[in-house]
Amino acid sequence: MSNQKDSTGSIPLNIIKNKDDTSFYAGTLPKGCQHCIKGGKLVIFITGLCPQRCYYCPVSEEKFAKDRIFANEREITNQNEQESIKELIDEAKLMDATGAGITGGDPLAVLKRCTTYITVLKKTFGKDFHIHLYTPMKLVTKETLAALHKAGLDEIRFHPDLDNMDMWPRLKLATEFNWDIGLEIPCLPDKKEQTISLIDYAKDFVSFVNLNELEFSDTTVSHYKLSEHNYVPKNDTSYGVKGSAELGLELIKYSKQQGYDKNPGLTIYFCPSRLKDKTQMGNRMKRRANNVKLLGDIVTSEGTLVRGIIYLKELAPGFGYNKQIKEIAKDKIKCQKLLEQLQEAKEQIENLSKSQETTINQEIMIDERKLRIITSKDFVTKNAQKLKQIDLLPAIVEEYPSYDSLELEIEFL
Numbered sequence: 507m508s509n510q511k512d513s514t515g516s517i518p519l520n521i522i523k524n525k526d527d528t529s530f531y532a533g534t535l536p537k538g539c540q541h542c543i544k545g546g547k548l549v550i551f552i553t554g555l556c557p558q559r560c561y562y563c564p565v566s567e568e569k570f571a572k573d574r575i576f577a578n579e580r581e582i583t584n585q586n587e588q589e590s591i592k593e594l595i596d597e598a599k600l601m602d603a604t605g606a607g608i609t610g611g612d613p614l615a616v617l618k619r620c621t622t623y624i625t626v627l628k629k630t631f632g633k634d635f636h637i638h639l640y641t642p643m644k645l646v647t648k649e650t651l652a653a654l655h656k657a658g659l660d661e662i663r664f665h666p667d668l669d670n671m672d673m674w675p676r677l678k679l680a681t682e683f684n685w686d687i688g689l690e691i692p693c694l695p696d697k698k699e700q701t702i703s704l705i706d707y708a709k710d711f712v713s714f715v716n717l718n719e720l721e722f723s724d725t726t727v728s729h730y731k732l733s734e735h736n737y738v739p740k741n742d743t744s745y746g747v748k749g750s751a752e753l754g755l756e757l758i759k760y761s762k763q764q765g766y767d768k769n770p771g772l773t774i775y776f777c778p779s780r781l782k783d784k785t786q787m788g789n790r791m792k793r794r795a796n797n798v799k800l801l802g803d804i805v806t807s808e809g810t811l812v813r814g815i816i817y818l819k820e821l822a823p824g825f826g827y828n829k830q831i832k833e834i835a836k837d838k839i840k841c842q843k844l845l846e847q848l849q850e851a852k853e854q855i856e857n858l859s860k861s862q863e864t865t866i867n868q869e870i871m872i873d874e875r876k877l878r879i880i881t882s883k884d885f886v887t888k889n890a891q892k893l894k895q896i897d898l899l900p901a902i903v904e905e906y907p908s909y910d911s912l913e914l915e916i917e918f919l
Contacts, residue, residue, distance in 0.1 A: 545789025546604035564723035605636030695749030802882025814886035
């Protein structure tokens with residue numbers, strides 16, 4: 507971190523420089539953000555239910571308005587509370603989480619689930635496990651806030667509607683509790699005056715305002731209307747909206763000019779899209795990679811895994827591959843038959859490795875979720891022809907160490 511003049515004027519700003527992005531803030535970086543930038547936050551998508559319909563909401567059609575739960579990329583069961591908690595804790599441990607961020611939808615739509623998760627996470631990982639929560643204003647009451655505070659929530663982030671000032675006074679309700687209070691909103695290029703009005707109003711109730719760079723989304727939900735507001739991408743390779751980052755810097759400068767960052771101080775922080783997509787996620791992936799890597803895996807500087815993968819011919823990756831795997835998982839009989847085939851293939855591969863007098867056995871594993879065999883890059887490279895002779899498809903794969911093992915690159919040998 508450094509303190510220097512920004513590119514748009516003479517106002518000195520705090521700057522966080524990373525390989526792929528730069529973020530700016532005036533004041534003190536919120537605790538939740540400090541954990542998040544380091545990749546320490548478990549991301550809990552606690553429900554897709556939400557009473558609001560923001561035209562810029564990026565939540566996908568698979569999640570929006572559906573009561574589904576995700577811990578990072580892992581879908582969590584919502585049929586059995588104890589199983590749900592077990593899966594949640596397991597994902598937190600796999601990434602060495604130092605905290606959690608609860609989002610949605612609107613988490614307050616499932617208040618009891620929120621308080622249960624907060625209580626369990628605090629009990630499991632201790633009082634220093636930092637938890638923050640995002641919520642729009644519609645379901646905010648003194649009672650809901652009291653329940654969250656009692657459960658142990660450390661930080662609450664409100665998402666007010668810029669065009670509906672009637673709900674803004676609810677911010678004051680949060681000041682009755684001992685926790686950190688902030689706003690988190692996107693920088694809407696055509697809403698400069700409304701955003702300034704919100705900052706002016708909220709400065710007496712919150713300690714920080716997080717301004718996110720607005721991004722285009724691939725969602726197809728009916729209320730998503732970014733294109734109707736004449737927004738355009740800032741360049742040919744970015745999802746970021748033109749004018750959003752510029753507005754973020756303007757708003758930080760405005761806050762400093764008004765003296766809002768003076769003690770006790772209001773922090774205004776601009777978070778660019780690449781900080782979330784590259785730095786935050788990359789650091790989170792690195793933490794998880796170190797816990798889930800197998801003996802033959804190579805962990806890259808970006809936190810991805812390079813490994814050898816052996817496929818059955820009928821399950822070769824291609825268009826619609828991940829959808830195909832999900833459909834097979836629903837058919838228990840077909841899934842069992844494929845697992846039996848994989849077991850037979852694994853035994854053949856182990857015999858192959860024994861004949862070479864190698865100690866490769868520890869590196870051969872059946873991936874029951876993606877119906878494939880995982881081994882090392884070296885093994886598939888050295889034995890590509892022999893594997894193809896027994897009707898298997900060897901490949902070198904680079905993928906995220908996430909629960910869904912999302913592939914970035916597949917090189918068939």
